[in-house]
Amino acid sequence: MKSVVTKPLASQYQQILEREVGKLQAIITSEYERSLRGSSYVSFIKFITDTGDINENTKKIKKILRKIDIVENVAEDIFIVLPLTNEAGLEIVIEKLQFRLKKFGINMEKIETETFYPDTTKNIEALLSKFLGSYPV
Secondary structure (H helix, E strand, O other), rough: OOOOOOOOHHHHHHHHHHHHHHHHHHHHHHHHHHHHHOOOOOEEEEEEOOOOOOHHHHHHHHOOOOOOOOOEEEOOEEEEEOOOOOHHHHHHHHHHHHHHOOOOOOOEEEEEEEEEEEOOOOOOOHHHHHOOOOOOO
16 A cells, blocks of 8 residues: 655645745736836735635625736735725725625725835835735745
8 A cells, every 4th residue: 555645734834825925926016017117006905804714705805896906815814906096096995895895794804005106115025025024935
């Protein structure tokens, strides 16, 4: 009988986390660079939800937002990238999400946001640190 060697769960989780963080880093970097090229705003939201399956909640959020908006989850966090969205638009999106998700009994918690426009002093390293710096990868 052959023995099956499996990686410990912690190692598997770490690999998945690294892959998810890497994917999100690529998305944030790509949208940051698009903002620079087009001299346009891009906004970012990071939050957790208090109930439900994160994958199901992510699907619900995708249905609420525009087709150009990007929704990803890493661990328990949900990230939203809002191209062509300034601070005022960001606030409207957050209010809309809170209102629509509340209908499903879902609350947004620990909300972090950032809006980038090319003439600001914010840089990609600061954005990546703010949104991805808490992950042990």
